[in-house]
Amino acid sequence: MESDSETHSGGDTTPDDWMDLADDSPAASPAVSPANSPDASPANSPDASPAHSPAATQKPSEKEDFKLSLITWNVDGLDLEKHPERSIGLVKYLNLYNPDVVFLQELVPPYVQFLKEQLVNYLMIEGGRKGYFTGMLLKKSQVKLVESEIVAYPTTKMMRNLLVTQVIVNGQKLCLMTSHFESCKENTAERLNQLHVVKRRFKCAPDDVTVVFGGDTNLRDAEVPKVGLPATVCDVWEQLGKQEHCRYTWDTTINTNKKASFPVRFRFDRIYLRPAIKRGVPRLAPDHMALVGLEKLDCGRYTSDHWGIYCTFSAE
Numbered sequence: 001m002e003s004d005s006e007t008h009s010g011g012d013t014t015p016d017d018w019m020d021l022a023d024d025s026p027a028a029s030p031a032v033s034p035a036n037s038p039d040a041s042p043a044n045s046p047d048a049s050p051a052h053s054p055a056a057t058q059k060p061s062e063k064e065d066f067k068l069s070l071i072t073w074n075v076d077g078l079d080l081e082k083h084p085e086r087s088i089g090l091v092k093y094l095n096l097y098n099p100d101v102v103f104l105q106e107l108v109p110p111y112v113q114f115l116k117e118q119l120v121n122y123l124m125i126e127g128g129r130k131g132y133f134t135g136m137l138l139k140k141s142q143v144k145l146v147e148s149e150i151v152a153y154p155t156t157k158m159m160r161n162l163l164v165t166q167v168i169v170n171g172q173k174l175c176l177m178t179s180h181f182e183s184c185k186e187n188t189a190e191r192l193n194q195l196h197v198v199k200r201r202f203k204c205a206p207d208d209v210t211v212v213f214g215g216d217t218n219l220r221d222a223e224v225p226k227v228g229l230p231a232t233v234c235d236v237w238e239q240l241g242k243q244e245h246c247r248y249t250w251d252t253t254i255n256t257n258k259k260a261s262f263p264v265r266f267r268f269d270r271i272y273l274r275p276a277i278k279r280g281v282p283r284l285a286p287d288h289m290a291l292v293g294l295e296k297l298d299c300g301r302y303t304s305d306h307w308g309i310y311c312t313f314s315a316e
Contacts, residue, residue: 067312068174072103072271085297089293101143105178105216107133122138122139124137133159149165150162153194156190175201175210177198178214181216182194187218191219207276208278208281209276221267234286235271236289246289246309250268257305269306269309287312293308
């Protein structure tokens with residue numbers, strides 16, 4: 001969500017409110033499951049299910065040891081309308097796609113507590129405690145946490161920061177980063193300051209570490225070249241051929257949660273990858289991307305005003 005507010009709370013919504021809706025409640029379930037829709041589309045459709053993704057259709061013997069699946073999603077925890085139903089919708093999507101790593105933005109404390117209770121197979125790493133903040137979910141069976149840190153953005157006016165974790169996946173070292181860059185068109189300068197921080201983190205990462213950044217960057221396409229990315233870093237959407245069905249992650253022409261008075265489409269949510277560059281270390285590359293959350297929930301709203309991004313990576 002585009003917001004100028006500096007501090008927000010979850011209002012009167014509590015985890016208990018959300019627990020009142022059972023997991024199989026019709027009000028809480030997506031109107032159409034991505035995997036079970038009678039009109040289910042091929043793997044390159046906007047919301048193709050993991051069952052149809054290249055990573056999932058490979059035989060076990062064909063898979064590389066070094067693989068990673070990821071979702072990044074601004075869940076719009078600041079919007080309290082139909083919050084319980086939308087939060088349960090998020091849990092259903094995460095259970096459906098079963099990613100190794102989840103990057104979340106615009107969390108609020110009750111939302112975090114709810115996710116901890118519902119997703120016990122994940123470790124939650126929080127990028128804050130008050131107001132709204134980012135978080136990571138790490139699948140306990142696949143991802144070993146080494147350490148985490150919160151990197152401050154000194155000049156932010158919107159409580160933004162960079163959440164960084166060092167992890168081990170299948171014996172390989174990864175640095176995972178997520179952030180929610182400064183919102184609104186007029187805050188270009190601060191967004192670029194924040195992109196500079198991320199760029200420095202990419203550049204200083206050890207050669208044997210794979211670095212993945214994902215989040216709600218609020219970046220406009222024309223802003224990125226003003227900072228630039230290291231030559232070793234790729235924009236995953238671009239690397240996969242700039243597929244049109246994955247371009248717009250904030251799209252008021254379809255998503256009606258914000259009831260926008262005019263149509264707006266942006267690629268705010270992005271994933272950047274710097275594979276390990278040390279000789280002998282497996283080199284991770286993206287092999288699939290899809291948008292998630294495109295189905296309207298039975299409550300009449302989408303899970304968020306943003307679409308999530310589901311992405312899989314494997315060793316080249």
